[in-house]
Amino acid sequence: MLGNFCNSLPVLSRLRISKKTGIFANGASGFHLASLISYLSDHVALLTSGKADFNEEQFEKLKKHYIEIIETSIKEIEHKKGNIEKIIFSDGTEKKIDTPYASLPFTQHSDIPISLGCELTELGHLKVNQFQETNISGIFACGDNTNMLRSVANAVYSGNLTGAVVNGKLVEEEF
Numbered sequence: 001m002l003g004n005f006c007n008s009l010p011v012l013s014r015l016r017i018s019k020k021t022g023i024f025a026n027g028a029s030g031f032h033l034a035s036l037i038s039y040l041s042d043h044v045a046l047l048t049s050g051k052a053d054f055n056e057e058q059f060e061k062l063k064k065h066y067i068e069i070i071e072t073s074i075k076e077i078e079h080k081k082g083n084i085e086k087i088i089f090s091d092g093t094e095k096k097i098d099t100p101y102a103s104l105p106f107t108q109h110s111d112i113p114i115s116l117g118c119e120l121t122e123l124g125h126l127k128v129n130q131f132q133e134t135n136i137s138g139i140f141a142c143g144d145n146t147n148m149l150r151s152v153a154n155a156v157y158s159g160n161l162t163g164a165v166v167n168g169k170l171v172e173e174e175f
């Protein structure tokens, strides 16, 4: 059974597609994304928009997996009705890209928890304890807003746990 998209990567590698893939990232997150995406496409380019920030071992691995590194800054992204077509770089060169990936920072969709005083982690997730309770007593959170492992399985697990804990607390109060 395929657990989720990320866990399925080694399986998907048998279904490799030849889409020209561009990863807009650098450093640790760029290297991580490149390793995952290299299972999906034979044409992966890391667009670092500046000096590539990898150590020697990472450079070696990227080379071994034929991942191109382009440091030239991006001037323009050309698309047709929202479908990416090519990247135009500041030096006038161009690269055809079919599929873009980017490493974007996580932000909360709703600011209600923050306005209620709930703390966030460094990565922007709501800080919860092992029972999914935030730093504000009586406010619980679960799913994507609390965890970098974004999957239905995790959302269901943490939602189930939250429901059980909240139910237990309510019963305790009433009984």
Ligand SMILES: Cc1cc2nc3c(=O)[nH]c(=O)nc-3n(C[C@H](O)[C@H](O)[C@H](O)COP(=O)(O)OP(=O)(O)OC[C@H]3O[C@@H](n4cnc5c(N)ncnc54)[C@H](O)[C@@H]3O)c2cc1C
Pocket (backbone or CB within 6 Å): 003, 004, 005, 109, 110, 112, 142, 143, 144, 145, 149, 150, 151, 152, 153, 155
């Ligand atoms: C493109 C894409 C593909 C994915 N593919 C997979 C996959 O293959 N397998 C997998 O396991 N996971 C996948 N995921 C991740 C998965 O969808 C999420 O991890 C999961 O839906 C998280 O559930 P959640 O309940 O925490 O959040 P959500 O599903 O985002 O639900 C939050 C809900 O809260 C609502 N909401 C937000 N703010 C407010 C407000 N102020 N008032 C009222 N309602 C509000 C939103 O409208 C939304 O309905 C994918 C996600 C994306 C975006």
